[in-house]
Amino acid sequence: MLVAKEISIGLAAGLLLTVAAGWLLKFAWRQQWLTETWIQIPIVALALVCFATAQLLGSSGFIAAFSGGLLFGALAKKHRQEFLRTAEGTGDTLALITWVIFGAAMSSRPDRVGRHPFYRTDGCRIGACGSGKHEGNAEA
Secondary structure (H helix, E strand, O other), X not given: OHHHHHXXXXXXXXXXXXXXXXXXXXXXXXXXXXXXXXXXHHHHHHHHHHHHHHHHOOOOHHHHHHHHHHHHHHXXXXXXXXXXXXXXXXXXHHHHHHHHHHHHHHHOOHHHXXXXXXXXXXXXXXXXXXXXXXXXXXXO
C-alpha cells in the first residue's frame, strides 16, 4: 500500500505541476516574454520543482520528474524542439558535473586506496593479477 501511495503522489505532483507550468509557459509565449536565452530555464526548473515537491511530500521525485516530462512533451507539441534543444545542453552539463564530482569523491578518499575495486596497493591491476604483471616488476 505504501508503494502505491508513493507512486500516486509522485505521479500527481508531476502532472499537476506540469499542467500549471504549461499554462504559464503558453501565457508567457503569447506575451512574447520568452527569448532564446531564457527559454532553456523553464524545462530544467520544471524537472527540479517536480522532483523537490514530490520529495517534500514523501514520494518519489523520479516518478514526478519523469511523468512531468512525459506530459510536457505531449502538451508542447509545437514548441517542443525549441524547449528541448536548449534544455538538452543543460542536462549534458549537469551529467558531466555529476560524473566529475563522483570521480573526485572516489579518488580522494585516502582510507579507501587499498580497497578500490580497480586498483590495489600491491600494484596489481585487474586483469593482470596472477600473470606476474605488476607495476613494480619490470621484467614481467
